[in-house]
Each structure stands twice: as structure tokens, then as C-alpha cells.
Amino acid sequence: MVGASLAGLSAARSLRRQGFDGRLVVIGDEPHRPYDRPPLSKEFLAGSLAEADLALEPDEEDLRAEWLLGVRAVGLDGPQRAVRLADGSEVRADGVVIATGAAARTLPGTDGLAGVHTLRTLDDARALRDELALGGRLVVIGGGFIGAEVASTAYALGLDVTVVEAAPTPLAGPLGETMGGIVSALHADHGVRLLCGVGVKGLRGGSRVEAVLLADGRSVGADIVVVGVGARPCVEWLAGSGLALGDGVTCGADGRTGLAGVVAVGDCASWYDPRAGLHRRVEHWTGARERPDAAVTALLAGGAVEPSAPRPPYFWSDQYGVKIQFAGHAAAADSVTIEEGARDEHNVLAVYRRSGHPVAVLGMNQPRLFTRWRKQLAAAA
Amino acid sequence: MIPACRLVDLPRGEAYRLDIDPPVSVFHTDDGEVFAIDDTCTHQDASLADGWLEGCEVECPLHASKFDLRTGAVDAPPAKRPVRTHEVRVEDGMIYVQLSLDAPNLPPCVAARLAGGPA
Numbered sequence: 001m002v003g004a005s006l007a008g009l010s011a012a013r014s015l016r017r018q019g020f021d022g023r024l025v026v027i028g029d030e031p032h033r034p035y036d037r038p039p040l041s042k043e044f045l046a047g048s049l050a051e052a053d054l055a056l057e058p059d060e061e062d063l064r065a066e067w068l069l070g071v072r073a074v075g076l077d078g079p080q081r082a083v084r085l086a087d088g089s090e091v092r093a094d095g096v097v098i099a100t101g102a103a104a105r106t107l108p109g110t111d112g113l114a115g116v117h118t119l120r121t122l123d124d125a126r127a128l129r130d131e132l133a134l135g136g137r138l139v140v141i142g143g144g145f146i147g148a149e150v151a152s153t154a155y156a157l158g159l160d161v162t163v164v165e166a167a168p169t170p171l172a173g174p175l176g177e178t179m180g181g182i183v184s185a186l187h188a189d190h191g192v193r194l195l196c197g198v199g200v201k202g203l204r205g206g207s208r209v210e211a212v213l214l215a216d217g218r219s220v221g222a223d224i225v226v227v228g229v230g231a232r233p234c235v236e237w238l239a240g241s242g243l244a245l246g247d248g249v250t251c252g253a254d255g256r257t258g259l260a261g262v263v264a265v266g267d268c269a270s271w272y273d274p275r276a277g278l279h280r281r282v283e284h285w286t287g288a289r290e291r292p293d294a295a296v297t298a299l300l301a302g303g304a305v306e307p308s309a310p311r312p313p314y315f316w317s318d319q320y321g322v323k324i325q326f327a328g329h330a331a332a333a334d335s336v337t338i339e340e341g342a343r344d345e346h347n348v349l350a351v352y353r354r355s356g357h358p359v360a361v362l363g364m365n366q367p368r369l370f371t372r373w374r375k376q377l378a379a380a381a
Numbered sequence: 382m383i384p385a386c387r388l389v390d391l392p393r394g395e396a397y398r399l400d401i402d403p404p405v406s407v408f409h410t411d412d413g414e415v416f417a418i419d420d421t422c423t424h425q426d427a428s429l430a431d432g433w434l435e436g437c438e439v440e441c442p443l444h445a446s447k448f449d450l451r452t453g454a455v456d457a458p459p460a461k462r463p464v465r466t467h468e469v470r471v472e473d474g475m476i477y478v479q480l481s482l483d484a485p486n487l488p489p490c491v492a493a494r495l496a497g498g499p500a
Contacts, residue, residue, distance in 0.1 A: 006458070013457070036459050038444075043490070053489055058461040286445055289457065316443055323443065367442040368431035375433055 001065075002073045002083055003099030004028025005037070006285065007266025009056055011097045011292035012063050018300055024065040025091055027083065029100075031070035032122055033057060038285055040125035041149035042318050046156060047129065054122070073100065078242035078259045095261045095299045097292070098238070098249055102231035102267035102283060107141070109202065115209040116225045119146055128226065132157055136223030139163075139212045141200050143170030143184055145317045147228030152319040155192050162193040162220050164200060164212060174315075176330040179350055179362050182343045186320045189346075195220075233268040233281060246270060248281040255295030260302075263295040276329070284315040312360070312377045322346045323367060327374045328360025340369055349373070382470065382477040388415070389474060396430035396439075399478065403485050405467055406430040407476055408450055410437060416450035417467040417478045423486040424460035462486040 001008045035054040043049035075084035082092045104118035117128045138154045140147045143165030171180035187194040199215040211219045233248035244250040249264035253272045266288040270281040317324040333352035341347035352360035363370030386397045391409045399405045404420035422441040433440040438447045446460035453463040468479035
């Protein structure tokens, strides 16, 4: 198991549950046991959740695994299934699960400038939490989910917050233009400035950041900057392994790769979606939890099992006290209708359809109705 | 025993939430069995009555942990602790719940609220 976060842990559990009784080695580049990342931009950042609450393993769980933590995998010999580690050692295995995740993208030229953060790991969250506690002006670069959640948390902590988004509408990719506009209106509703359609030229500051310079010449004063411009799959270490690498590790519909005995799961894996006829890298928490089970089945069976259809992808977000839930694929839709609620009341339930058939659903503070639609989407899939 | 609702008013596949503190939900499964468990997910403040009922399991509407209605056991993270189960009796078409005397496993934010601390 290369990767010791949710996808790696889920794969380890699936292996034991499916009867694998052999030696199990889990390699992780972070020094921590598996922890839950979604709260890092929400409750943990706000200080209402402690580090111990982030643990993904219950006290009594024993997977009989050897944990090699704080050591990075630097290479894979595909045919030998040998994983080379940064400390010069090597782990050989009959099966390899690649679950190395993704890393936050950064802005070029911002290394070493104090006050500039990305948010992906526990260590990132600790550093950002400590700075937010001092207050001041926060500029969030990127109006996606991470950026919006950090803005929401910082607003609740009393900071002066500005969000800068290069696209005309934030969240247009995952939610479509219309609903992206409705969800991102939560910023302005709470007095957080949202600047859209303008890129970032650079940052100003000596040893510490002082301002964000925009492409249109404006400058926004900042004591803290969070760069939330997406993530890239951590697959550089697989160069030369014989694996097909595109946007992540290219896999079949059950996580199998072109190498026998090697599967890939989670944010680093681009699984084939048979319904859409293309490969997709899905960065959702639920994908990292649910898909390893299918990959482990394929790994143990040597590929003799027909993969079952996965549920429509699902993710959630919490912003300004509003529970946002989404399932399906917005890009497939040719219409979107608000079926319940109103945008002003932050309780919209919207259904995305293609040729009249539901392909996705969005809920804002509508968990009950959302679950009904989500079940319906899964049944239709 | 606390009266919950009439059995005929709770179709199969549906749940009824008792607004006590902490809330308890009664589930009527597709197979016709009736179970009662604590309504609040042990991970975060979510109502399991709003969740996805399948067989004898309910999946939290937010983060996909599944709880076994018979035992309260949880299958996988983010929840780590089981929910309390409560005894259920149906008499003369009425569903009654006998509340468990065990301590509830409430999520940190809800436990803090009940203790009188900040939400």
C-alpha cells in the first residue's frame, strides 16, 4: 500500500475483510497515521475539532499492518513490483496498491514568502490555523471548494476576507454556471468580497506577504494568503515504472493498471468511466473510501471479476453554516431546475437533467430530499 | 416506554424522528422490521432519519458512514463509534420506544452543546 490516507486505509481494510491474510505494508510520506482531511478547512481550522478527532482508525482496530510512515516512495519497478523508498530501502510485494493522492498546486514564485499557505495536510492546517488566530486581512486565491471553505471559516473567526477567482463564476466546473453562481453568492451574503474574472499577477511583500496583485492592475492588501487553485496527482515517482500516466495513473473501471498486480485508487487514479466512455480522476472523499474495495477485489481475483457499476460520485461542502451536497455529473446536463427552496433562503434543491433524465442533484441544507434524489440517481445508473 | 407513532403512519423504507434530547429515530425497513436508534450520527450533527435506508443499515445523509439498525455498529469512517440502539415494541398498532440507559455516542459539537458549552 503506497499511501496512508483514506484511500490507502480503505484498501487495507478491504484486503483484510476480503480474506487477505498475508503481510501488509503501508507506506506514507506524512509522519501521521491516517487522518480525515475534510475538517482541515472547516472544524479543525476553526478550532472546534482537535487533532485526535481527525483519526480515521478506531482505537480497537488492528489491521495487522506494518506502517512505514514519514518516508516517501520514490520509484516503482513495475515488473518486480518493488517500491523504492527515499531512505534507500526497497519493499517487494505480490500486489501494490497505489494511493499517493494529490498535492496542492502552488503559485510560482511564492516560495519562502511568509503568510502564504496552501491547505492539504494536517501540517498545512496547523500552520494556517495558528495564523488565522492572529486575525487580519485574508485573501483567498481560488473560489473552489477549499477556497470557499477557508473563506467561510475565516469569516466566522472574524477576519476580513476577500476571495479572488479567475473564472467568471466560481464552481462552474463541478456545479455548472447557474448553481455555481448561486452557491458562491454565499460569500457576498456574508460580507465576504468575491472578485471574479480576474487573474492573479503575483504577490507583493519582502519577507512577508503584503498584497495580492491582480491582472487588471488592482492590488488587494493581505496579511495572510491562501492559495486554493486545485491539486495535482502525486505520480511523478511512477515515471519509468511502465504505468500509463496521464492525469494520474490511467486505470480500468476497477482500478487495475496495465501492470499485473498493481492497482491505483483515490486522488492519484484516473479510472475509466464506462458510462461516459472516458477516464476521470475523481478527487472526492467518497471515491477514496468506496472505490478501493473494487480495486482490492480485482487485485485478489487477478481480474477475474466483472466490476460493478459505481454509485454516482458524491461530495459535500460546508460553507457559512450551509450544508452543500452534490451527486452525479453536472457537465452531462442540458438543464437545471430548482425543485425546492429558494436561493435567498439557502435551501435550494436543484436537479440537473439531460434529455429529461436526472443526471445530477445539488442540495443546500436539504439533506433529506437530497438523499431521496441521490438514491434515485443511483437506481437509474 | 415512549409512544412514537402509529405503524400505519410509517411506511416501509421510512423513518420517524422523535424530537427528544438527544433525538431518536424509528426505522421501518423494507422487510417490515422496526428499529430505533439515536438519530444523530456519531461523527457530526446529521439526522440519520434523513439518511439512506437499505436493508438493516442506514447511511448517514452527509458522509456515508453506515450504521446497523440491529446493533448500532458502524461500518467505516468518518464515524468511528456506534449509535445507541433502543428497544422497540408495537402494541395495538402503536410503536413504542424503550430508551437505552447507556450513554449516547454524540459527535463532539453536539456533546458540547448538550453540556452547555459553545456549539
